[in-house]
Amino acid sequence: MAYKQLKLWFDKDLAKLLSDKIITIEPSFNKQRFIKSIHKKVQDLELKDRVEVIADELYKELGADYKRGINILLQILGPENEEETGMFIRFYWIMPIAKIIEKYGLEHFDLSMKAILEVTKRNTGEYTIRPFLQNETKQTLAVMKQWSKDSNKHVRRLASEGLRPRLPWAKKLDIFIQNPKPILPILNNLKDDPSKYVQKSVANCINDILKDNPEIGKALIEKWNKSKISKVRKWIIKHALRNLLKTKDQWAIKMINLDSVS
Numbered sequence: 001m002a003y004k005q006l007k008l009w010f011d012k013d014l015a016k017l018l019s020d021k022i023i024t025i026e027p028s029f030n031k032q033r034f035i036k037s038i039h040k041k042v043q044d045l046e047l048k049d050r051v052e053v054i055a056d057e058l059y060k061e062l063g064a065d066y067k068r069g070i071n072i073l074l075q076i077l078g079p080e081n082e083e084e085t086g087m088f089i090r091f092y093w094i095m096p097i098a099k100i101i102e103k104y105g106l107e108h109f110d111l112s113m114k115a116i117l118e119v120t121k122r123n124t125g126e127y128t129i130r131p132f133l134q135n136e137t138k139q140t141l142a143v144m145k146q147w148s149k150d151s152n153k154h155v156r157r158l159a160s161e162g163l164r165p166r167l168p169w170a171k172k173l174d175i176f177i178q179n180p181k182p183i184l185p186i187l188n189n190l191k192d193d194p195s196k197y198v199q200k201s202v203a204n205c206i207n208d209i210l211k212d213n214p215e216i217g218k219a220l221i222e223k224w225n226k227s228k229i230s231k232v233r234k235w236i237i238k239h240a241l242r243n244l245l246k247t248k249d250q251w252a253i254k255m256i257n258l259d260s261v262s
Contacts, residue, residue: 007047009092010054012039017093018058021076026062034061055099066104070115073097080121081154084197087123094123102128106135113143120158127170129162137175141182148189153197159186160201166208180209180216191224192232199232203239210244218251225258 015038019031037057042050062069077094081087098119105112112132116125132140148159161167163183165176176183183205190202210217221237237255238245244252 006088006092007045007050010047010050010096011042014054014093014096015039015057018054018076018096022062022072025072025075030061034058051095051099052103054096055103058096059100059104066100066108067111070101070105070108070111073100074115074118077118077122080152081123084153084195087154091123094119098123098125098128101125102131106131109136109139113140116158117147117155121152121154124154124161125158126161126164126167129158130167130170130173133162133173134175137182141186145186145189148186153193153195156190156193156195157198157201160190160198160205164201164205164208165212177212180213183209184216184220187220191236192230194232199236200239203236206236206240207243210240221255225255 012035015035016031019029019034022029023031034057038054041053041057045053059066059069062072077097081091098116101112101115101119105115109132116128116132119125119128129140129144144159144162147155150156150159163173163176163186165173165180165183167173187202187205190198193199193202206217206220209220217240221240224233224237234256241249241252241255245256
């Protein structure tokens with residue numbers, strides 16, 4: 001499997017894998033029809049389209065009933081990912097489930113937040129959360145602020161990564177490109193996070209902010225840099241400033257040279 005192009009993992013074998021898991025919870029699931037449909041429809045498609053086709057067919061095969069379908073799918077997720085890697089190798093098969101939440105779950109906020117939380121403990125909810133941020137901004141931000149204090153590093157990372165205004169391979173969040181200030185309380189909660197996985201996400205989020213709102217990004221960094229700070233926060237600041245440092249920006253150089261590591 002590791003030698004296959006990623007898009008080729010999303011084929012009839014994945015349909016069989018999902019079917020076998022679902023049948024243990026829902027014996028009436030039509031395995032053969034689902035596999036046949038996926039095999040027919042994904043042949044000429046690229047990765048994103050394959051994931052969406054599998055999600056659509058899975059949703060339909062589960063009766064096009066979001067609440068019922070998600071409650072079944074949550075039961076097949078299995079053990080959480082204890083590592084900071086592996087979400088796209090061991091847990092790639094969860095991606096169509098995440099797509100179902102993203103595409104069909106907007107009218108079921110509480111259930112969808114629960115489902116995203118469970119998905120991200122294994123794969124990632126960073127793309128799935130974005131339509132909720134666009135459509136239910138305040139409510140979703142409140143949930144993500146809680147997530148930023150979660151004991152699970154994958155959940156804390158989602159609190160930052162899902163908010164990135166310019167997350168790669170995702171639609172831009174114009175609302176935060178125009179005004180990233182609502183992001184800042186969540187980043188403040190994560191500024192000394194012990195997980196390198198989370199630290200990178202926080203730095204990348206600040207890097208995104210600096211591209212469109214340099215004054216706000218710089219003010220945040222200066223605030224973090226005012227008193228003696230941890231090595232963790234110093235690393236986050238340096239990583240967030242990497243693009244400015246490449247251009248030998250004097251302000252960025254000053255920020256990383258401040259003798260403020262405790």
